[in-house]
Amino acid sequence: MARRLSAAPARKRADRYHHGDLRRALLQAAVRTIGQHGVAALTLRGVGSTLGVSRTALYRHFTDKAALLAAVAAEGFRMLRAELSESWERGGRGRRGFAAMGVAYVRFAASHPSHYRVMFGADVSAEHHAMFGADIFGAEHADLAQEGAGAFQVLADAIVALQEHRQARRDDPRQMAMFVWATTHGVAMLAIDGRLGQEASAIDTLTHYMTGRVLAAIA
Amino acid sequence: MARRLSAAPARKRADRYHHGDLRRALLQAAVRTIGQHGVAALTLRGVGSTLGVSRTALYRHFTDKAALLAAVAAEGFRMLRAELSESWERGGRGRRGFAAMGVAYVRFAASHPSHYRVMFGADVSAEHHAMFGADIFGAEHADLAQEGAGAFQVLADAIVALQEHRQARRDDPRQMAMFVWATTHGVAMLAIDGRLGQEASAIDTLTHYMTGRVLAAIA
DNA sequence: ACCTGAACACCGTTCAAGT
């Protein structure tokens, strides 16, 4: 406690520059801050200070704060896709795997609520861009759209697989995938918002009820 | 154009005080700003200036900006509940009315995207309060919770009615209502996020597909 | 009671300047 007397950056040493993958370091610091204290606590000055770097160094790697948030969102979709794929595989690529994906999805959102909110928040949405008249997206936003589509594709592929094994009706797979995604996303949001009551088991109960009803709906 | 030379507040006249229902005026100004320019454009200084009032006058009626946003959200749930009730009634309180509620819900979100986001955003959620350790909510947040529950109740009541007419399975109505809400909310969010493609008809198509699958799932 | 103006402690972003 008494060791450090100044309010100087913690990591900073004699060498003045960061030198290394500052972009990645900034992104990880942002993800950590959001996970621990929420999006509202994320300031460019704060992430810079955490890394022992000036508060404007960030602009060398991201065009602005929105671009940083878009990168955070893209990282979230990458993580989500990985967990969905794993659940689908380990569940045996059938109805059981499909249900496991639903559980994994809700668990991801419940474990990283602030990060999940950024993934679907206004800062990052197409609505936001439409409102401010920007019809050309930055590189981060293009990456975000791609990662979001990737996560969606895992779900769509699973539905096609179910169709091939005659475990799902033969509607348009994309339409079916959007329906399933909407339901799961809705449960996740209600859980994050604290609208499912205070007991933690309420989330599990609804999640399992949901997977049962969804499998019935697409059968 | 050349008439007003100063940057002074537009409505302000000789009488210095607002005198009237300033609280209501502030709330409506906030709703309008959010609807026209998004939440990011909402500043306390801005709403005050719009009403020809000092930027701190607001604190006589709301404890802080979060309380104003909570009131905006509560107002949104009030509007949503009214539209849901009307659709249910006019649709004949049966399966057709139930489908009409789904369509009305998604249309509400698509018509007021920023307002809808505030209703389900982090500023207003229980997660947010838990994160900052506030276990006692303000009056606005209590009102918000009540209005949210009211909108949910319309849906739950409709499901009970369907059950009584043997048009829905006899699971726990609250569980069923949460499932249906989650699905509809999910479609609404995907629509707002612009994740349903660029054509406007894609929203209608998915909404109708959704209502069909949901009715099958709860039958 | 209700409203004001000045002040405080923050923000994101820009830009000329350093290495």
Next chain:
DNA sequence: ACCTGAACACCGTTCAAGT
């Protein structure tokens, strides 16, 4: 190329003071 410090134009919020 990459980073810095100072400066700019904003915020929400507090508070003593006015009517």
